[in-house]
Amino acid sequence: MTPYKDPAIQEIIPNEFFQNPNIWQLKVPLVNYATVEMHQTDKVLRQIRF
16 A cells, blocks of 8 residues: 555655655654633733734
8 A cells, every 4th residue: 555646746755665665654652732721812912012
């Protein structure tokens, strides 16, 4: 299985990456930070010069 089947994308990727399919496999931790902070409107507007 080729990760990128679109011929336009395959032209950009060097052939050496298609020779070794293991190069496409990777195990890394996925870290996702989602933070929502409430701020006073007048202070935020002052920071962006409004």
